[in-house]
Amino acid sequence: MSSPVTARGGIIWAGVGMILATLATFLTPHLSNLDLIVIAIILGATPAWWSAKKVAMANMPQMIALYNGMGGGAAAAIAGVELIRASAGHELSNTVQTLAVLGAIIGTISFSGSIIAFAKLQGLIKKSLLFNKQQIINLGLFVFLLVLGAVIVYIGSVPVIVIILFFLVALVFGVLVTVPIGGADMPVVISLFNALTGLAVAFEGFVLSNAAMIIAGTVVGAAGTLLTQLMARAMNRPISNVLFSGFGAAEGQEASDNAGIEGSLKPIDATDAAIMMAYAEQVIIVPGYGMAVAQAQHKIWELTRALIERDVRVKFAIHPVAGRMPGHMNVLLAEAGVPYDIIFDLEEINAEFEQSDVALVIGANDVVNPIARTDPNSPIYGMPILSVDKAKNVVVIKRGKGTGFSGVENHLFYADNTRMLYGDGQKMAGELLQGIKEL
Numbered sequence: 223m224s225s226p227v228t229a230r231g232g233i234i235w236a237g238v239g240m241i242l243a244t245l246a247t248f249l250t251p252h253l254s255n256l257d258l259i260v261i262a263i264i265l266g267a268t269p270a271w272w273s274a275k276k277v278a279m280a281n282m283p284q285m286i287a288l289y290n291g292m293g294g295g296a297a298a299a300i301a302g303v304e305l306i307r308a309s310a311g312h313e314l315s316n317t318v319q320t321l322a323v324l325g326a327i328i329g330t331i332s333f334s335g336s337i338i339a340f341a342k343l344q345g346l347i348k349k350s351l352l353f354n355k356q357q358i359i360n361l362g363l364f365v366f367l368l369v370l371g372a373v374i375v376y377i378g379s380v381p382v383i384v385i386i387l388f389f390l391v392a393l394v395f396g397v398l399v400t401v402p403i404g405g406a407d408m409p410v411v412i413s414l415f416n417a418l419t420g421l422a423v424a425f426e427g428f429v430l431s432n433a434a435m436i437i438a439g440t441v442v443g444a445a446g447t448l449l450t451q452l453m454a455r456a457m458n459r460p461i462s463n464v465l466f467s468g469f470g471a472a473e474g475q476e477a478s479d480n481a482g483i484e485g486s487l488k489p490i491d492a493t494d495a496a497i498m499m500a501y502a503e504q505v506i507i508v509p510g511y512g513m514a515v516a517q518a519q520h521k522i523w524e525l526t527r528a529l530i531e532r533d534v535r536v537k538f539a540i541h542p543v544a545g546r547m548p549g550h551m552n553v554l555l556a557e558a559g560v561p562y563d564i565i566f567d568l569e570e571i572n573a574e575f576e577q578s579d580v581a582l583v584i585g586a587n588d589v590v591n592p593i594a595r596t597d598p599n600s601p602i603y604g605m606p607i608l609s610v611d612k613a614k615n616v617v618v619i620k621r622g623k624g625t626g627f628s629g630v631e632n633h634l635f636y637a638d639n640t641r642m643l644y645g646d647g648q649k650m651a652g653e654l655l656q657g658i659k660e661l
Contacts, residue, residue, distance in 0.1 A: 227562050243434040279557040280514050283408060283547035284343045290416050291336025297422035297439075298329030298389070304429055305385050308378060316375060318429055323371040325425030327392050332418040334396030339411055342403075343546055351401040357466055363395045399465060408546045410453045410464045417446025449548055456542035456568075458594075458604040483636050487623070490641035492650060495617045496657025502579035502615075504535040506571065508608055509551045510544050512585020512621065516647030519558040522584065525655045526560065532658070537564050539571040539581075539608050541589035572609045581613035583634075584647050585620075591632045600630055616640040619650045 244263070247253070270289070277285050301322045308314045314322070341347045370388040374380050403411055420442025427435025454461045499505050507526065513519060526536045538560065544551045555565060575581060583590055590610040594602045610616055611634050618635060620642060634640055643650050 279554055280517050284340050286547050287336050287340040287412055290419055291333045294329040294332030294419040297426045298326050300426045301326035319375045321425045322429045325422045328418045329422035330392035331396035332415045334393045335400040336415045338400040350404055360398050367391045407464050409543050409548050412547050413446050413449040417443050453543055485636035488641050490643055492653035493657045495643055496654045499580050500658045500661050504578045505580045506537050506539050506578045508539045508583045508586050510586025513647050518647035518651045519554040521648050521651035523558040523560050525651050528658045540567050575609045575612040578613045580615045581610045583618045590634055593633045619643045619647050
C-alpha cells in the first residue's frame with residue numbers, strides 16, 4: 223500500500239479479506255436474524271458499489287471522507303447497542319464497558335467530523351466557522367464527554383437518556399472540531415479520522431470478541447496515524463495546529479500587502495509558453511488542487527505525450543499534501559493514464575529542478591512558495607517545498623490572482639524567471655497542446 227505501483231493490488235487483497243470475513247460470519251453457530259443480516263449487506267453494498275462506480279476521480283476526496291465516516295458511525299452504533307444492553311441489565315465488565323465507551327467517543331467524533339469534511343469538500347460548507355472562545359468551548363465539551371463516559375462505566379446501568387446525551391455531545395464535538403479547518407488541511411484531517419475509525423473498530427472488536435475487527439481496526443488505525451504524522455510533517459505543522467489554529471481561513475483571497483516582494487507579475491500567452499516547452503530538454507510538471515478543480519489531468523497527459531514525441535523529458539513532481547486527500551494527485555494522474563515511472567515525490571525530484579528548462583505549475587500555490595525557506599515570520603516557514611523557483615523557466619497556470627491556502631502572496635509568481643498563464647487549467651493545457659502540435 224505504500225507504493226502507487228502495488229496499491230491497487232493491496233486494495234484488492236483487502237477487499238478479498240473483508241469478503242472472506244463477512245462470509246465467515248455465516249458459519250457462526252446458532253446465528254440468528256439471518257434475514258436481517260442479508261438485507262443489511264444488500265442495503266449497504268448496493269449504493270456503495272453504485273456510487274463508487276459513478277464517482278468522478280476529482281470527487282474522490284469526498285467519497286473517502288463519506289465512507290470513512292460510515293465506518294466510524296458503524297463502530298459507534300455497535301458501542302451504542304452494547305451500552306443500551308448494559309442499561310437494560312445485561313452485565314458487562316468494567317473493561318468491556320470502558321472499551322465500548324472509548325469506541326463510542328472515537329467513532330462518533332470520526333462520523334460527525336467526516337460528514338463535515340465531506341460537506342466542505344463538496345462545497346456544501348463554503349467557509350470555515352470561527353468564533354470567540356471556540357477552543358475553550360471545545361475543551362469544555364470534551365471534558366463533559368469524558369465525565370459522561372466515566373459515569374456510564376462507573377455506574378454500569380444508566381438511563382438510556384444519559385447514553386443519548388453522551389452520543390449527542392460526541393456528535394457536536396466532532397462537528398465543532400472540524401468546521402474551523404480549511405480545505406487544504408483536509409488530507410491531514412481525512413487521514414486522522416481514518417485512524418480514529420480504525421481505532422474505534424478495534425475497540426469494538428474487543429467488546430464483541432471479534433478477531434477480524436481487532437486486526438483490521440488496528441492495521442487501519444496504525445496506518446492512518448503514521449500517514450497523519452507524515453503529512454503534518456510535510457506541512458511543517460503539528461497536528462494540534464491543523465486541528466485548533468483555524469489556519470487558512472483566508473484561502474483564495476486577494477493579497478492586499480505585497481510589501482517585500484520584488485518584481486512584478488509577467489503574463490505569457492499559450493503560444494509562447496508552448497514554444498518554450500517544445501524546445502526544452504526537460505520539463506517538470508507540478509500539479510496541485512487547481513488541476514483537480516479544473517479536471518485538467520487528461521489534457522495534461524495529452525500535453526505530456528506531445529512533448530515526449532518531441533524527445534522532451536517530462537517528469538511530474540508531487541508534494542505530499544497537494545490536493546484534498548492523501549495521494550490526491552497520484553490518483554488523478556493514474557486515472558488519466560500517466561505512467562508511475564515519471565511521477566516523483568518531493569525528495570526524489572527536488573534536485574532536478576536546477577537542470578530543468580521549464581517547470582509547469584498547474585494549480586499549486588503554497589507548496590511552491592520560496593518564502594517558506596526565507597521568512598521566519600511566514601505561516602508556511604519551514605514547510606518543505608518543491609524547488610520550482612530553481613528551474614530556468616517557470617510557467618504558472620492560474621485562474622486569477624488569489625492567494626493560496628495560507629493567505630500568503632507567492633513570491634515565485636514575481637520572480638524574473640516566472641511567467642503567468644492565466645485561465646482555466648483544462649483550457650490552458652488544451653491551448654498549450656494545440657500550440658505544440660502546430661510547431
